[in-house]
Amino acid sequence: MFRQTLTKEWLDAKRQGQLWWLCLIASLLLLLACTTGWQNYQSYQSDAYDVAQQEQTRWLNQGEKGPHSAAHYGIYVIKPATPLVALDDGLQAYQGNVVRLEAHTRNDGMFRTVQDNLPMARFGSLTPAFVLQVLLPLLILLIGYPMFASEREQGTLKQLLASGVEPLQLFAAKCCVLFAIAATLLLPVIVYLLFIQFEQNESAKLAYRSAGFFVVYISYVALWSIITIAISCLLKSSRRSLIVLLTIWALSTLLIPKLAMNYSTGVYPLDSNQAFQNRLKREVYTDHREMAFERFEQSLLQKYAVSSTSELPFDFAGARLQFGEQYADAIFDRLFGERLEQLQSQTDSYFLASLLSPMIAVQSLSMAFSASDFHHHQHFLARAELHRRMMQRVLNHNQRDHAHKSEGQYVANLSLWQQIPKFEYHPPAFTDLTHHYRVNWFSLVLWLTASLLLGTFAVRKLTKEPLR
């Protein structure tokens, strides 16, 4: 019986003239988006790889110089992208993916791509994520809104139910057909997800991410399919069902995400860069710092029982530089930590709004699986900062241990530059950051449950349909 119902629903759907046009347009858009996404990813990765190599060569070939000059010379590190960025580039363009690592300073990422864009870019680009998160639900509701409502209007629904078709089966059959049509549109994405498994080295990590990515979107398709059919079933006319579904779509994809983020940034405001940099300078370069230097010098003199720094068994300038770095690092940790806390609060507050909009949950999880979201970027920045500190430590310790032995100005060479390993960044395993996305998972499950409950309610109402 279910198979017959399914066949009937499939034939009904096929007869809808608009179905093929909508599917064709959506497929073309998705294919175009996937192609441009792949091109962008390839070009970014190639640039990132080439420039990282160049930078390493430059570092090694910087010639003979003092270790502290090398520390100021520094190095630029670039955040690599995962292949999933081709499907969802998330926040890649909105945060600087290059960081300069140098002495005394903790820098933010440089050159956000979005700064080079025209104002028109704020309408959004055609990316697979945009098609999947915004357009696909619209396609589902445009195909699905008349599935029950128009049958009711034409009077065929009562006939069907009177002929002994189980309401639950009918509802399930319509859901299955709608889900199958929408899921078919995910094919290019599925093919790409499979393709990258064979292309990449770290296939285990990537497989996990790809599977997660797929689960998120298939759940999203299921969610919208059930909601669409349930609304179509609950409302009397196809007109009302279309209006209600469109309102839900506009609220969840356009209005709530924007309002939620604007609200979050209003409630947890950030200092301007000017204020932040002033604060950094004010807190690092203080009399307290000079006194700390003084105490450090005295403690060394006392420890080694000497009266002047020139009598120390190492170069005092090198030790002082490292002390200065550690002193500044503690302040960086506090001030950058405070800023990160505010940013984290903004993110959490936004994630909480996923209880109101399933799109927020899906968008956040999709970016997370693609490693193109805020948390992954912070992970990269933290790793870059650790590398910077290691660089400074190695260089300062080298000066401390060797500068006093040299006659004239001490210069280091290739052997020291080689002691600093190349910065190799790999996004963490998704499980390491899962705790950040609990709300999103919870919301997605909650939305799925709510849609199933709505479906159950609709089926109950359908049971009473012949009596209406």
Next chain:
Amino acid sequence: MKRLLLNTEFKNLLREKVAVIIAAFSILLAGLAFLNGHFFSQSQSEVVEAAWTSQQHNITEAATQLPLRLSTTEPVKWWQDRYDLRAQAFYVMVNYATKPPLPASPIAIGQADVLPYYFRMLVQEKQQVVQQYDYVHPLNLLLGQFDLSFVLIYLLPLLIIGICFNALSNEQHSGQLRLLLLQGGSAGQLLTIQILLRGAIVLLPFLVISNLFFMLFREQIELQTLTNFTLITLLYGGFWLALCAWVNSRGKGAATNAAILVTCWLSFVVVLPALINTFITHADPTPSRIQYIDSLRASTDEAKKAAEKTLAQFFQDHPELASSSASGSDFATKKIATINAVEQAMQAFDEQYQQIQQAQLGKAMWLKYLSVATLTHSILVELSGNGLVRHNAFMAQVQRHHQALQSFFATGIVEANQKGDFSPCKGCNARPTITDLSTLPQFDKDFPTPNVNLAPMLWLIVLSLLLIHRTSRNVGVLAAPQTSKVVV
């Protein structure tokens, strides 16, 4: 008859809760969007104000503490000494270039949350200066600001569609249209009254609230700006009303009308802009900033390696400094010469970015006509002063200021060096070489900004007129069989 129709339609709308809900929505959205845009602009104004205050405070403080500096016998580190030209040039100068938001800024935030609106100026490569930015949550940039332009472009058309999609079709399918025609009314009149009245329910609250809030909260706003904003809103709203009228005049059912209108909205507001944007960025791709950093690094290395050659080149380019310089090869002059060399080496790359931007703008100028949303957005962004025209004017002014500062310090440092001010004797402090910080070049905030060109809005008028023309023809056809059937 017209008055009767108007009264009846008005009463019908009042009876329908949807009309009240939509009017309330329009008021709420306008208020929220204005306040959000206003607070955003206010926060930028405060930052700009703080920058100017700190600059002025620094000048005053330096004047007050000058006697103390002149009398000190303690060793002074030159790089921390605010009275030393070299320290001012490279480390301690408090000099800002700022772009304060205009009173019309809440209309459309545009790129104002992305593009830098102030720079702390130091004598360094301009490539290092212009990459400064305010750290904001990247998600906020991705999602954009909830401002008046967002409400106008995205949401008002949806409200218009929501209230207008069943105009005429209700009367047509319930048979009321026949009665009306029998009583001497016309379908055209009914449709016009329905569309205009429903349009007014959406547009008027939006315009009243936004204009009122502008007058209350942004006192310096010009009447001309408000008139332009109102005109743009009416033209854009007018287009959507004309579209609704045309779709309704085709005589289909309400659900079909709604589906067609939503598809139009989706095409104009969501899909086409994204497609245009994708096309522009792929037709003229912006060169990679990662490669740019690589070039910057290579140029800096090159200039530093050839420091003496760079210095010689610098004096060749600035003979006025070379002729009076006995020992010009001090650290500061070398540094300025290196900065100059790096900027010159990077000029070609910077021009490449400008050329690409111009090419993209050229394409955008024509392609924006494909979608009413992109057309309206581009004008609103410029009207609010948050578009590329004003930003490019600001950047040109920043460039001039950067050159003025460089020239000021290059001259001052060479002269001071020549006089031996930096090392008057062995082991003693450098002499103060700048005692009045107000003599430093100050950024001129009154940079010229071209007027907003409203001419592209003519395209909206043309489209609306075409739709109205088609509507009147359709209504004629629609009314004919209805009348004849009844007469027969």
